[in-house]
Amino acid sequence: MTSIPTQHDHQPSPGDPSAPGWKRYVAASHFRSAADEFDACKLGFWLFLATEVLLFAGLFCAYAIFRMMYPEAFAAGSHSLDVKWGGLNTVVLLISSYTVASSIRCAMLDKRFWLHVNLIITLVCAAAFVVIKFTFEYGPKWAEGKRPGVLFDYPLWSHPQEPIWWSVYYCATGIHALHVIIGACLLAWCLYRSVRHKAYGPTHYTMLENSGLYWHLVDLIWIFLFPLLYLIH
């Protein structure tokens, strides 16, 4: 088996305009090598992911406190969520996490066609997630009056603190949905650059890898949100 070149033995061919983007890529001049730059970008991105985790940590903390204060309100609220849609969205995100990982693998193996296929599936999943979230979850609930805080207007409530539950629900899933959209934009940008410039290949795929990491984070947070919100009765 021939060994595949990696990010660590990068030989740019900047002069040749017909070469694919990833071959022409030259590291920024303040780095000693492309490998150094790759490591730096990865480290930076992991730090960024840590900040995202901490951002959600605040929400999880609020969740824990209010659930402790008003367990019945949370049980009642959770009851009116639809496990079917939540579960489907979980599956959708898991599939997309797999495909995004495959797309990075395809970049490493220089299989551009499959890289694109995988990215497209990921984007379709992202769209499906958002559509399900808004049309089948937020939409009907909002219409019934199950809204956050003072907007709450559901006549059949069973616990006076249900509005707080809905606030936590909308804040947590809303901010998560925003992350899904941002992640999808990043991946769409990668797809564009790959189609247009053949930007990613065995020796250069930094942006793709980082966007993939971001996507995994989005997925991971949902994996926590799903049971905490949907499965607590």
Added chain:
Amino acid sequence: MSTIPATHDAAHGHHDEGSYLTPRGPFLSTVVAWATTIDHKKIGVMYLVAVLTMFFLGGVAAMAVRAELWTPNRYVEQVQPDGTTQTVLQGDLLGKLFKADGLGAANNIYNRVFTLHGAIMVFMVIVPGVPASLGNFFLPIMLGAKDVAFPRLNLLSWYIYVTGSIFAVLSIILGGVDTGWTFYTPYSSTHAAGHWNVVFMILGAFILGFSSILTGLNFIVTTHKLRCPGMGWFDMPLFIWAIYSTSIIAVLATPVIGITLLLLIFERLFHVGIFDPAMGGDPVLFQHFFWFYSHPVVYVMILPGMGIISELIAVHCRKPIFGYRAVAFASLGIAAVSFIVWGHHMFASMGELASAVFSFLTFLVAIPTAVKVFNWIATLYKGSIAINTPMLYAMAFLFLFSIGGLTGLPLGALATDLHLHDSYFVVAHFHYVMMGGTIIAFVGGLHHWWPKMFGRMYNEKWAMLGCALVFIGFNVTFFTQFFLGTQGMPRRYASYVDEFQFLHQVSTVGSWFLLLGFLVHLGTFIHSLVAGPKAPPNPWGGLTLEWETESPPIEHNFHHEPILKHGPYDYDTTVPPHYDPADYPLDTSTPPHRSGH
């Protein structure tokens, strides 16, 4: 992150070796070149300008607060010329200025002015100040690197900072905010001043958070990946250690304030009720969130200042820093402990056990802090101390910061804090650490590195005069406030009883000296830029890498990638680079020291 190769190389790849300040075209294109630069030095200077502008704004508000406190706001019975008595409002300086109607309205204006002062000084001056300006400029150079790891992200951080500041200024123009810089709920989410003012101010703070995070992340990666050959972790200057620790705190703590402010905005706009007791929400949760960020952030404020002081003291008394590793680890230790003491801001709203635990943990912070102070003093011992502005500032820091740190202890002790909480004692404490610590170190560092940044010397005599005025003015302004606090003057009021008036007036007079001192500095700096003598590459005989390059540095920082051959403070074994006795105007008779005796 940087996947587009071409743009970056264009800026770094050419072989023009002039100073980074040399304009490369007509005026307009120079402006565009600065606005789009990814050179960390220019970005550092841009931050410096932005931060000093906000410092000026915050300073104007501070002077207004002190002026208002010259006399208490209150109604008095006054005998009119026609013999009748009438109740008139007195002492409402700001109220009159803004044509407020009645005592309530006048007090309200006072509330807005001190909030404006606090929010600007904290979020726009002290938190980003040192790392974003001096840190940006010197971190890569001291590491021997050409730039920070992510130069374009660095520029983005600057624009984010400016955007956040614009939101804050917008809020002020709309009429300001009266919540205090702490934005406590439910006041901030329900009653507080105009709807959009509050939203914009909070949004401004939220946006500024991104700038902190991105800068911090950039510095951490730079420190890990771009040290020059030969530079191990323990060969780094202590300023780098400080910036590194600061960055860790900024990256870990800022997201929490991010989500907090976001929830607060939701609360304000949609009344989601999370922090609103009327809906079953928990306002104390907001305080926990807020201080979980804001306590660590006081170390984001002070650590870079401590880093500067380590440099100033070592360079200006030409001695190896005493206990290098202890000082470096103390930075990390402070960073670690700072995350577990936030409860000391809310002793009154927690249970006894929690309060006792937080009190104990708070005392722990004092240990690494004291380690640093003692190491600096030990460094001074038998050093050949140069009496110049940076050194004076270092001494001022030691004096003021020690007072600030020591007065933190009675605040951390439960029994005493119950009396001192929310009094002027707290105001004095945090001004001693934030202003007496961070700002003093900042100004000292600015003098120390000024010749390097702008290639001009400043007038030492005038700068020392400015330093003296600042030092005296500061103490007169704030030491009095310890007395006010222990006597019972609560913070954030425009009115007070007659007994307090004398001390308030002393404090206000002090603030004028403080202002004068800063104006002297401003004059000295402007004079230096216009007519200062050209600075040599190494005016102080420093050993860290920034002194090995030109003053001001060339576009790529160094002519060749430096290779580190000596430690940052090896004054006993190394002759400083570019050494020329004529470069040491204050100390021409003695040769550079070769041993620490």
